[in-house]
Amino acid sequence: MDDDRVFKALADPTRRYLLDRLFERDGRTLTELESELEMTRFGVMKHLRVLEDAGLVVSRKQGREKLHYLNPVPIRLIHDRWIDKYTEHRVAALADLKNELEETA
């Protein structure tokens, strides 16, 4: 919903590390994620909260456990909104260059 939150959430190495761990294996508990970081439980919780607020992590209850899942949709939305827009120009520029070179050849 809010691009700013996504960019802010991604602007931190610990949070990117957490996303990479979830990318490797999804659906982890806080305890599992905590074991991969030199950080207090509280610290990991805080980072997960920022990721959840940005929509990059979705947590779901399974029995007594709360499992964390990577949600790639906000990154996809940023890709569609920003990356496509700029790379399109580059591709277009290369296509123009190709046409120009082939015409003069």
Place this chain on the structure above:
Amino acid sequence: MTTMTAQTTQVYSVFIKATPEQIWDAITNPEFTQKYFYGSLVTVTPETYRGLDAAGADLVTGTVFEYEPPTRLVHGWRALYDPETAVEDDSRVTWEIEAQEGGYSKLTVVHDQLEGAPKTALSVASGWSYVLSGLKTLLETGEPLVG
């Protein structure tokens, strides 16, 4: 990316400025789905979920397990668009739609029970983000995603 094993439970979530009814319509009405769901024409009855290509060939089929418009739809998923995924076990897709403040709704898609369908899991892992991004764009702007 190429060496990854896809997850057997995948969760995708997106906020969309639309009512739950509009979202329900957009996921069950073929006129909508063909604009964002890889061109597939999806029809949903309380019994069956079915996605067809423009020529009428089955792309995806599944039994409907829960049919509660406009908040919840649970159905089986067999991907027939690829001979390698077509022979795998059925997996399961759950659509949850929750009204939020400010005219938004939260759409969550859970694709699970993929243990017997590793190729399907890999195939849909890149697909759902694209589909949900396209659905959001379509509902919020009235236009399909370009490209």
